[in-house]
Amino acid sequence: MWTHHRSGASVLALSVVAALASTSTLAQGPAAGTPQLAPAKVRYVQGSWVNLRESAQAQASVLAQVPANTALDQLAERDGWCAVLYRGDARLGPALAAPLQAHVSCNLLSDQPLTLAQAGKDAARAFWVAPSPNRLRTYGNALPRPTSLQISALTKTHPPEAPVVYPVRPEFEAAKKLLRAGVLLRPDQEINRGEPVDPLVDLKLATRAVDHIPAVAPLATRPVLPAIAPSYFRTHASVALLHETDADGLAAVAGTRISVVPTGAPHGSFNRHMGPEIEFVTGFWDVGSADLTFAPALTLHAITHQGLVGARALRQRYWDISNADHYCGGHYPGKGFDDPREDDTVPVRGYARLSDTAEVLARLVVPGKLPPDAVKVKTRRYVTSWMQPADPPIRDKPQRKHTAVMVHEIDVDRDGVADILRIDTPAPGGMSFEPVFDWRWYLNINGQWFRAGYRVDQECT
Structure with missing residues (x-):
């Protein structure tokens, strides 16, 4: 039973503990006469490079960042925040050695993966929905250029054939890594x-x-x-x-x-x-x-x-x-x-x-x-x-x-x-x-x- 002085974050944390405990119990098998609890619900990230946070607060530390259509196990929900387990994403690398418990805004999750049509003109989300060389190129072209690196400025300051150095973008680095490894297309x-x-x-x-x-x-x-x-x-x-x-x-x-x-x-x-x-x-x-x-x-x-x-x-x-x-x-x-x-x-x-x-x-x-x-x-x-x-x-x-x-x-x-x-x-x-x-x-x-x-x-x- 909730007490009135508990914060949303602490309540959500208790919910997570209970969910993890029930998950452990289910793994061992329910005791006789004990009702079976529903397993964690699979949800899919809808945003692009979404923050997984340490607690249910916008200012909480970021534990990981994941792209659109990453699958998460939702354990609990309260006040617009979802407690989740992140087991890794094959597009980013090997599975994690142990699931990562984190929190994410629930409005960034859905019961179904995004489709290309739903991604629309969002180049980053379209890439993660269907990674391909062409969508990587579209994604790179859509990234906002700093004022000093826009063509109007470069024509005045930049000599031909000299390198143009753009800032490092972690999500784009992850996209390039995936494409270097290679993908199968539909x-x-x-x-x-x-x-x-x-x-x-x-x-x-x-x-x-x-x-x-x-x-x-x-x-x-x-x-x-x-x-x-x-x-x-x-x-x-x-x-x-x-x-x-x-x-x-x-x-x-x-x-x-x-x-x-x-x-x-x-x-x-x-x-x-x-x-x-x-x-x-x-x-x-x-x-x-x-x-x-x-x-x-x-x-x-x-x-x-x-x-x-x-x-x-x-x-x-x-x-x-x-x-x-x-x-x-x-x-x-x-x-x-x-x-x-x-x-x-x-x-x-x-x-x-x-x-x-x-x-x-x-x-x-x-x-x-x-x-x-x-x-x-x-x-x-x-x-x-x-x-x-x-x-x-x-x-x-x-x-x-x-x-x-x-x-x-x-x-x-x-x-x-x-x-x-x-x-x-x-x-x-x-x-x-x-x-x-x-x-x-x-x-x-x-x-x-x-x-x-x-x-x-x-x-x-």
Whole structure:
């Protein structure tokens, strides 16, 4: 029975003692006729880097700090404070040798773990809900910069290429430690292809004169898509194209552990043709450069125009976190994993050895490995053209340029149903008026087409 002169903290402490005693009794087994008490209730931390305190007071000493979704055993509750047992968190390191008894504000706990949707735009909580390299980067970019380290101040005080030193943040240090050790990702959290589409909706040809370029001639025949039905890829988790996602999505589908290994400090830099004042700082927070590693290695498959299947293994790769704006040339406007270099990868035995000049239509990752047998590829050509203006001495007078929309149908299992579609659409280059192509990929997921990335070309000065 509570007495009126006991404080909330002392009352809560007595409750904890009773709860611990009942826990011990339960462990030994209840005596005959003794009612069984409910075990400690599991609660989940909802805040980010929450303080576990020595007593039920806001000024009490901090015994530990834990991230969102840490599981705690709640022993008692009074006046907005919860007495808990903390046994450790695998994301932070090994389990504790003995449970830590502490107190935490009850409004920071919930009966259910946070989801990504609930974390919303809180970058720190989103990271701990679903740790990944991309969410680590978002988290680092969201940390508030001291006034002296904001870009407006750095442009006046900081020489290019000199290191930019940010203060140490314990929670971010814990996040970096977790990512250095490596994490397994879930495909549903990394791959989002939206709703099914009709690929022809994305087929856009020039329809009016631009900068004195006459309109593109209509296609000789409107493209016809192959019949679609459920075939090789039955779920979104069964494939990822390098053209639609980055390392996180590829690692998630492959089921390989991905790690972030910092290799350098941030430094001020500027875009090409600009400067000498710096315009941005490389990396995110105190990670200026980094490598991504994969264990086991990612197997990157390539399918050529002739239907050959190649495969190369990738264990480690430089992570492009320079923060420089895209300058010009071919690129993925959204996510995309640039084609691997020969010196980044090693060939996988049992697959075709593709030459450097082989025309690769698609690169992909699957759980396990793609069958090495040749796939079936059918390419359909739909002619179009435009007028190129006179440009002496290259062209003395206007000249019609003939080209075509190309529709590539890739049948992975040779069952007569296309599993991957690539549509190459030409447009006049901004300077030469020669064709530059947009490539768009689509995946047949259980009998429906889904967008799976695109690449655009650009003429550069």
